[in-house]
Structures are given as C-alpha cells and as structure tokens.
C-alpha cells in the first residue's frame with residue numbers, strides 16, 4: 001500500500017507579493033517581478049535580508065515564445081541579487097509557478113535549504129491574440145492540436161459533455177462569470193475590476209454617445225446572452241467564459257517551520273501539497289473530470305489529514321468558466337454533477353459557505369500563465385492573514401484555505417492547502 | 422500486421438492513406454488508439470499495429486470561431502467556424518477528430534451520442550499536403 005505523503009520538515013510562508021495584473025506596454029518581465037518582490041519584502045513582518053535567501057524556483061511557461069527570451073531563472077536571480085545562488089525554472093504550462101512553489105517546499109523539507117524564494121512570471125500582451133492562442137496551444141496534446149482544437153476548444157468540448165451528462169446549460173456558465181466579476185472590483189490588483197453591471201452601463205453609454213439605439217439588457221444574463229457583446233469563441237464558450245491575455249508576476253518567501261518565528265509572529269503553514277499528471281482529452285478516464293486534479297487533491301488531503309469539508313475557501317483554476325464547475329467537483333467540494341447547482345445557489349460567492357476565487361479568479365484577476373499558481377497562493381495567504389480588505393471573507397475565523405492550479409488541458413495539476421495554526 | 426515503428430509519425434501517414442490504426446499488446450491484449458510504443462497496461466514493448474473500425478459516437482464537441490493559424494490557413498474564421506470533437510469508438514477507445522457533415526454555425530443542432538463514421542480529409546495547407554482524421558454523422 002502506498003504510504004501517506006509527508007514532508008520531512010514543515011514549511012511556512014512568511015512573505016508574499018504580486019504585481020498588478022494587466023496588459024502593460026511599458027513593463028517587461030523584470031519590472032513585473034520587481035513589483036512582486038518589493039511587496040514580498042515589505043510583507044515580511046520582521047523583514048528579510050535578501051542575502052538570507054538560498055535559492056530561487058521560478059515558474060515560467062513560455063516567455064521564450066511570448067517575449068522572445070528564454071532562460072528566465074538566472075535573469076530573475078540577478079534582478080533580485082541572488083546570483084550566484086541556484087535559480088531553477090519550472091514549466092508546467094499554466095501551472096508553472098505552482099510547481100515552483102512545490103519544488104521550493106520540497107527543497108526546504110529535504111533539509112537542503114532554510115529560506116527559498118519562489119514565484120512566477122509571464123509577459124504575453126506584446127503578442128497578437130492569434131499568436132498568444134498559438135503559443136498556449138503548444139501545451140495541447142499533439143492529437144488535439146493536429147485536428148484544430150484550441151485551448152478554449154478543449155474546454156468547450158468538456159462543457160458539451162458535461163451539459164449532456166448532467167443537464168447543465170450556458171446559464172450555469174454565466175453564474176461563474178457573474179460571480180467572478182462581482183469579486184474583482186474588490187481586488188486592487190485585478191486586470192478587470194468591473195462587475196458585469198458596470199460593463200453593461202459602459203457599453204450602453206458608449207452606444208448612446210454615437211446616437212444609436214441603446215441596447216436594453218434587462219439582466220446580466222441577457223447581456224451575456226447577446227452575441228453582439230459576448231461572441232462565441234469555442235461553443236459553448238463565449239468571450240466572457242474565457243480568461244484574458246495578461247502580464248504579471250508573483251512571489252512568495254518560504255522558510256523552514258522552525259525558523260518562521262524569526263520572520264513573523266503569524267506564519268502561514270503548508271498543510272498539504274499534491275501534484276498530478278493527466279493523459280489528454282481523448283484518453284481522459286472521464287470527459288467531465290480531470291484525473292490530475294483528483295490525484296493532486298488526494299495527495300494534499302492525505303498529507304494534511306484534512307478533507308474537502310475543512311477547506312474554508314479556495315482559489316480554483318478557472319481558465320474557462322466550465323473549468324471552475326468541473327474542478328469544484330474534482331476537489332470534492334460538491335458531488336459530480338452537483339457543482340453547477342451549488343454555484344447557482346450561491347455556495348461559492350464571497351459571502352457563501354464555500355467562497356471560490358475571491359480574487360476574481362483567472363477570468364477577472366488575469367492569467368499571466370507562469371505567474372498564476374503563486375498568485376492564487378498569494379490570495380489564500382492574504383485571506384488567511386486577514387489582509388484582503390474589501391474582499392476579506394466575512395467568516396471570522398479563517399484557518400484553512402487552498403489553491404488549485406491546472407496546466408494545459410489538465411496535463412499538470414496541483415492542489416495546495418495553507419493553514420494558520 | 423507488421424509495420425513501421427509504433428509512432429505518431431506512422432499513425433499520421435496511415436491517416437493520409439485513409440486508414441485509422443492503433444496498436445494491440447501481444448502480451449496482454451490491450452488496444453491503444455492512437456498507437457503506443459509501450460503498453461501502459463502491462464508495460465510490455467511487444468505490440469503490433471491493428472486497423473480500427475471507424476464507427477463510433479460523438480462524446481464531446483466544440484465549434485471554434487477563433488482559429489489557430491493552421492486552421493486559419495484552411496479558410497476558417499469567425500464567419501466560417503469549424504467543428505472538432507471526441508469520438509467514442511464502438512470497439513473501444515476515443516479519438517480527437519474534425520467533425521464534418523454538421524453545421525458549425527448551428528451548434529445546438531449537433532448532439533452528444535450521434536452515431537459517427539470515419540472520414541479522411543486531405544487539404545493543402547500553406548502549400549503542403551496534409552491529411553486529418555475526421556468523422557461525420559453515420
């Protein structure tokens with residue numbers, strides 16, 4: 001029998017930072033990481049001397065393609081004054097920096113290092129939409145890519161299978177979008193800090209200024225159902241079901257548990273961490289489930305001794321609206337086929353029993369792919385520290401939160417549980 | 422049948438010859454479509470090529486309005502979307518394929534579970550002959 005996964009030494013998070021996410025003409029990857037690193041340093045209660053940092057693990061999917069520059073780990077080590085200490089890049093498509101976080105945890109747990117910087121960066125917006133789509137599709141399986149599946153196409157296909165199996169519809173995808181847009185204006189780092197209502201008002205006013213007949217959308221769902229403003233990308237996914245093209249960076253400072261007190265009186269601990277692999281769309285065991293997510297979750301739950309019911313809130317990888325629905329089931333929060341109903345009932349709202357994507361999610365916070373995993377953990381850390389401002393979960397005693405990160409079309413998934421003891 | 426290396430290169434070449442192929446493990450009998458060089462049921466490397474019956478059912482699909490460059494080069498765009506999907510084969514296994522003979526501008530007319538049969542598409546893309554696995558309603 002497989003033994004229960006366990007870290008040989010405990011690991012704590014004592015600092016975190018992220019850049020604002022968005023599309024920046026005047027900032028490159030180094031500028032973005034510098035923003036994240038400065039915030040990280042300021043967030044360490046008793047301060048950190050960068051000379052104490054022993055190694056860097058950096059997630060980056062494809063700045064080689066997006067920014068015509070490869071080999072980012074030493075560049076970021078140089079930026080942050082870590083050279084000649086070791087700097088390692090991790091690549092797991094959109095889960096690249098969750099892998100950096102996990103490698104950093106493993107390095108400390110092994111006893112090799114005591115203080116490690118982890119993070120991620122991606123700079124996508126200097127390429128055209130078509131080029132970005134092509135770059136992302138490089139993380140598809142060759143069989144899906146060859147016949148013309150795009151990333152949104154793969155998740156669109158998952159949605160049609162889910163709809164047929166469980167009786168969900170586009171309206172249930174819209175619930176995810178509306179909820180993410182409700183959270184985003186409360187996050188000062190978000191790329192799209194606007195509710196769907198805000199966007200409806202802006203669109204109506206711009207049409208009126210041109211003396212055209214203003215469209216009349218009685219509800220948010222009527223707006224999202226209007227293909228003039230929400231065109232199809234890959235049926236049944238429309239523009240507002242898809243995350244944007246983004247630039248951004250994220251960073252976290254990990255230390256050995258016994259040293260955490262030197263940095264802060266309020267450390268956040270890694271309770272459980274898991275990573276899984278997937279086999280691609282045509283060979284997936286079930287078209288309405290992600291095997292890699294289920295494996296990662298099982299590992300993390302087993303390591304932590306916690307179950308889905310103990311996770312008070314979660315950042316879930318919502319590259320497309322359907323992904324959030326399927327993953328809240330794969331993570332065990334809801335039974336298969338029940339996720340879309342729970343979301344419709346408001347279970348995942350900021351004030352619901354199981355808040356999901358309080359940051360606005362990839363959809364609204366932005367998705368600079370290599371930076372996303374650690375930015376999700378930044379949100380969990382911020383909530384656990386009670387520093388989430390207007391989007392602070394109103395539950396009172398927050399002790400356990402988690403982040404789920406997915407790479408490609410499910411080829412790499414991670415699940416990480418953080419806790420305050 | 423005996424044949425070339427159990428690779429994607431040969432699999433795609435068979436598609437150009439209008440054959441849907443896979444591999445069968447001589448050790449445990451497991452079937453793999455597309456073919457694999459190592460059986461992941463028993464870890465044997467003793468596998469052989471098989472021809473696969475091209476009948477199945479539509480298990481998932483999407484109609485793509487924003488094409489990647491390779492599909493744009495075949496004339497697809499927002500006004501001329503295309504359908505791709507996953508087909509569950511009657512003899513077991515699934516494949517990713519282009520879906521022909523349906524109306525991609527009317528996705529609600531396409532239904533999961535529709536019986537499908539294999540079809541092979543031959544196109545010239547950026548001056549190069551390419552063949553693609555496709556299915557159409559049976």
Ligand SMILES: [Zn+2]
Pocket residue numbers: 446447448449450451460461462463464465
């Ligand atoms: Zn075998």
